[in-house]
Amino acid sequence: MTTQLAPTPVFKAFDNNGSPLANGTLYSYIAGTTTPQATYTDSTGNTPNTNPVVLNARGEANVWLNPTQGYKLVLKDSLGNQIWSVDGIIGPVNVNQSLIPAADNTYSLGSPSAAWTQLYLGANHTPVLNNGVIGYWPQTPAEISAGVTPTNYAYFPGDIRRYGATTASPDNSAAINTAISVSAQASGPVAWVPPGVWFGAVTQLTNGSLCGAGSLASTLKIPAAAAAGTNIVTAGATTNSTLRGFTLDYTGGPAGAGRGALFSGCTNPIIEDVYIKASPGQGIDVLNCSPFQVRSLRADTAGDWAVLIDSSSDGYIAGVQGFSNTNRLAMLRTATNVTVHGVVGSSNGGSALWMQDCTDCHAVGVIDFDDTAGDAVTIEGASVGCSIQGVKAKNCGGHTASIAASTTAAPVNCHIDDVYSEQAGQSMAAITDEGSGFQPACCSITNVKGRDWARTTANSEALAFANCVNCKITGSVFNNGNPTNGTYAARESGAAPAGNLFEIEQWVSGSTGYFSMSSATSTIRLPKLQGLIWRPGVTGAFTYDPAVSGAEVLFDSALTGNVVLNLGTAAPWGYACARVRVARNTGSGAYTISVEQNGAVLKTFAASTAFWAEFLHDGTNWNLVADGPIT
Numbered sequence: 001m002t003t004q005l006a007p008t009p010v011f012k013a014f015d016n017n018g019s020p021l022a023n024g025t026l027y028s029y030i031a032g033t034t035t036p037q038a039t040y041t042d043s044t045g046n047t048p049n050t051n052p053v054v055l056n057a058r059g060e061a062n063v064w065l066n067p068t069q070g071y072k073l074v075l076k077d078s079l080g081n082q083i084w085s086v087d088g089i090i091g092p093v094n095v096n097q098s099l100i101p102a103a104d105n106t107y108s109l110g111s112p113s114a115a116w117t118q119l120y121l122g123a124n125h126t127p128v129l130n131n132g133v134i135g136y137w138p139q140t141p142a143e144i145s146a147g148v149t150p151t152n153y154a155y156f157p158g159d160i161r162r163y164g165a166t167t168a169s170p171d172n173s174a175a176i177n178t179a180i181s182v183s184a185q186a187s188g189p190v191a192w193v194p195p196g197v198w199f200g201a202v203t204q205l206t207n208g209s210l211c212g213a214g215s216l217a218s219t220l221k222i223p224a225a226a227a228a229g230t231n232i233v234t235a236g237a238t239t240n241s242t243l244r245g246f247t248l249d250y251t252g253g254p255a256g257a258g259r260g261a262l263f264s265g266c267t268n269p270i271i272e273d274v275y276i277k278a279s280p281g282q283g284i285d286v287l288n289c290s291p292f293q294v295r296s297l298r299a300d301t302a303g304d305w306a307v308l309i310d311s312s313s314d315g316y317i318a319g320v321q322g323f324s325n326t327n328r329l330a331m332l333r334t335a336t337n338v339t340v341h342g343v344v345g346s347s348n349g350g351s352a353l354w355m356q357d358c359t360d361c362h363a364v365g366v367i368d369f370d371d372t373a374g375d376a377v378t379i380e381g382a383s384v385g386c387s388i389q390g391v392k393a394k395n396c397g398g399h400t401a402s403i404a405a406s407t408t409a410a411p412v413n414c415h416i417d418d419v420y421s422e423q424a425g426q427s428m429a430a431i432t433d434e435g436s437g438f439q440p441a442c443c444s445i446t447n448v449k450g451r452d453w454a455r456t457t458a459n460s461e462a463l464a465f466a467n468c469v470n471c472k473i474t475g476s477v478f479n480n481g482n483p484t485n486g487t488y489a490a491r492e493s494g495a496a497p498a499g500n501l502f503e504i505e506q507w508v509s510g511s512t513g514y515f516s517m518s519s520a521t522s523t524i525r526l527p528k529l530q531g532l533i534w535r536p537g538v539t540g541a542f543t544y545d546p547a548v549s550g551a552e553v554l555f556d557s558a559l560t561g562n563v564v565l566n567l568g569t570a571a572p573w574g575y576a577c578a579r580v581r582v583a584r585n586t587g588s589g590a591y592t593i594s595v596e597q598n599g600a601v602l603k604t605f606a607a608s609t610a611f612w613a614e615f616l617h618d619g620t621n622w623n624l625v626a627d628g629p630i631t
Contacts, residue, residue, distance in 0.1 A: 011063040013055060013075055016083065020059035023078040025052035031070030031088050039071075040064040052076075065089070137162070142185035148178055158182060158189030165198060171223040172200035176210075183208025193218045193246065201226055205235035205243060205263075212245035215275040215298070220246055222253035229256030232279075237265040247275040248283075257281035257303065263289055272296055282308045283325070290314050300324055305331045306348070313337050323347055328354050328374065335361050343367070350374035351398075353388065357381040357409070363388045373397035375404075376424075377416060379443075382409035387416065394422040398457075400450065402430045403443045403471075410438035410468075419475070421450030426457045429473050432466035433494060440468040448475025454485035461487055461510065463502060465522070467494025476506035487512040492522050501525065555584040559591040566596050567615060567622045583612035585630060597622045 013021040028051055030037045038048035041062050053061045065071055072087040139150060140157045148163065155162040158179055165175035176198070179191035184206035191210045195217040202210065202220075210233070212218025222232050232248045235241050241263075248260040260276035263269045264287045271292075276283035276299040283299030283306040286292055291314035298321040299306030306322040306329045309315060313336040320343045322329040328350035330343050335355070340363035345352040352368035355361050355378065366388060368376040376393035377400075379386050393400045400421035403411050410433060421428040429445040454460035462477040473490070480486045489507040492500055493516075500522040507514060515524050553565065565582060582595055584605050593605035595613065602624050603613045610630035615622045 010060045013059045013083070015077060020057075021055055021075070021077060021083065022057045022059055024055040024059055024083070025076045025078070026055065026061065026063065027052040027074040027076070029072040029074070031072050033072070037069065037071060040066075140182075140189070142182050142188035145185045146181045148182055156189070159192045159194065160198065161194065165200070167196045167198060170199050171225065172198050173203065173223065176200045177203055180204070180206055180208055180210055183210070193220065197221055199223045201230055202233040205233055205238060205241045207239050207241055209242035209244070211242065214245045215247050215273045215296075218246050219249050221249040221251070222258065224252055224254070226254050228254045229258050230254060231259045231262045233261035235261075235263045235266055235269060238269065239267045241266060242270040242272070243274060244270070244272045246273075247277060248279070249277045250279040251277060253280070255280070259283070259285050260299070260302070261285070263287065263292070265289065266292070268292065274298075276300070276302060276306070279303065282306070283322070284308070285310065286312050286315070288312060295319055298322065299329075302326060305329070307331065308333065309335050309338060311335070315339070318342055321345070325349060328352075330354070332356065332358050332361055334358065337361065339363070341365060346370050347372070351376060351378050352393070353377045355379045355383055355386050355388075356406070358383045358386050360384070361386045365390045366392070368393040368396055370395045371397050375399040375402045377401050379403045379411050379414045379416065381406035381411065383411040383414050386411070386414045389417045391416065391419045393420070393424070395455070397425045399427045399430045400424045401428070401445050401448070402432065403440050403445065404430070405433040405436045405438040405440055407436050408438070410436070410440045411443055412441050414440075414443045416445045417447055419445065419448045419450070421448065421453070423452045423455045424450070425455050426453070426460045427464045428453050428462050428477070429475065430464040430466065431468045431471045431473065432464065433468065434466075437467070437495070439496070440471060442470050443468065444472040446472065446474045448473065449478070451478040453477075453480070458485045459487050460485055461489070461491040463490040463504070465492040465494070465497055465500045467497050468500060469497065470499040472501045472503070474503040474505075476504065477508055478506065480508050480510055486510040488516050489514050490524065491516040492518050494518065497522060552581040552583065555593060558589040560589075562591045563593045564596060565593065566598070567602070579614065579616050581612060581614045583630065585610045603627060
């Protein structure tokens with residue numbers, strides 16, 4: 001129990017010497033004036049005091065003030081001398097009476113520097129009337145404009161509970177759509193879904209905003225009784241509509257291809273912090289929208305693409321995650337000027353990122369693991385000027401990175417850069433016509449590094465050209481994890497490839513060889529062999545191997561017998577312009593060095609002489625092109 005100090009029960013006054021003011025007088029006026037105003041003999045206010053009030057011999061009197069009025073009090077002694085005057089006195093509030101404001105509203109309740117700890121109003125501590133009394137949220141102009149009468153004024157405008165939503169209801173669609181209709185009005189509030197699981201579907205996200213407390217807090221779940229194919233959120237032809245802070249859960253929902261959310265024909269829609277679960281159709285479908293934004297999106301176990309950007313333009317996508325979706329994670333189809341930052345996927349049925357028939361679309365940062373089918377990233381079809389930068393993939397079902405023709409068109413001037421690949425189902429990087437006859441042109445996949453290609457598909461190369469023209473692939477192949485399927489480190493094939501370039505820093509042999517080129521106008525460059533020196537301490541016959549040797553073979557230590565250096569015509573020398581330099585100095589001793597091609601002598605270095613020779617491969621054979629003494 002809490003106690004408090006008892007108040008002074010009667011008015012008591014003192015003279016200037018501190019003695020009781022016997023027979024003194026107390027005058028009462030309206031605050032700030034000299035107009036008399038009554039005080040009262042008791043709490044009922046029925047009997048006014050005389051004015052002035054005459055104090056008794058102890059300087060006391062019963063003085064009660066009207067709590068709704070302001071007073072000026074003046075105290076005088078029995079001879080009429082003033083003791084004090086105090087203006088602006090307000091009577092204390094009587095909790096047994098109504099609190100009525102002054103007619104001119106010049107008084108405030110409370111202080112801007114302090115607040116009440118608790119305020120209890122009405123049944124169950126909640127307001128029950130819509131009349132503007134403190135503690136209530138009255139009907140707003142936006143609600144009036146939308147023709148909406150709230151059902152629970154305890155909640156602020158826009159809160160779906162204000163319009164009848166409860167977590168116990170199997171379908172809150174009507175309340176949610178009512179909140180959205182209010183949000184769409186001029187100066188309308190944000191439609192708000194508090195934390196919890198709320199069954200309901202949005203039939204039309206109009207020009208307002210629907211926001212939750214975050215994707216881990218507020219859940220919109222499709223009603224079990226919804227019609228087949230119902231989307232959890234639908235927005236058509238809206239302007240500046242926003243969906244933010246939700247889980248969209250289709251678990252246990254109706255049959256059909258319902259989406260988590262469909263935005264169709266919208267201008268500047270924003271989708272942010274949304275998690276889609278188990279939608280039978282796309283997780284998010286952005287169709288014919290411009291501009292648009294998608295940020296912080298996750299989709300799991302969608303029955304189709306997790307994110308589909310279809311025929312949309314001038315968009316920005318940042319932070320897409322997806323796991324165990326039936327199809328691709330992020331699909332851009334016939335999109336223009338769309339930028340993607342950050343895609344992370346695992347165990348999906350298709351690519352982490354697929355660009356099809358796109359123009360000037362660009363992506364940065366893609367990570368993909370354990371997909372059952374498809375390439376990690378692909379630029380396909382009639383795509384022009386598109387790029388993907390920064391790809392890391394492991395155990396993808398197809399190529400790690402591909403630029404590929406469709407059955408109707410091929411990409412032009414498209415590029416993928418900075419690719420790391422482990423255990424690709426097919427190639428680490430491929431630019432291919434996919435057998436369609438449409439040739440990709442002026443495309444590149446650069447800075448490719450990886451190992452263990454051809455995990456599931458036989459006759460695959462680590463780096464591949466297939467019937468493309470003027471394309472480039474650069475990178476390094478560290479090891480062949482499947483020597484049965486992986487045929488070459490790099491291979492060009494197809495009906496009419498031309499002008500292509502492989503530039504390979506490091507390589508290993510496939511089951512068939514190092515490299516294979518089918519066009520006389522295409523080239524392999526091996527920067528590793530430029531300027532390197534190999535100093536073999538060997539005697540007898542051996543074959544030069546560029547995988548472990550340098551561009552220059554230098555014998556600078558004493559030989560213990562004659563040497564036969566076989567350059568050979570097998571891989572990797574199945575292309576023109578391969579070059580190797582062989583040299584010896586006088587310190588190599590009194591033995592000969594014979595440079596041969598499959599038994600045919602190209603050059604013999606005499607014993608105890610310092611000499612060099614350079615050999616060039618013409619695509620078929622090695623040829624001695626220059627030699628001379630070392631002086």
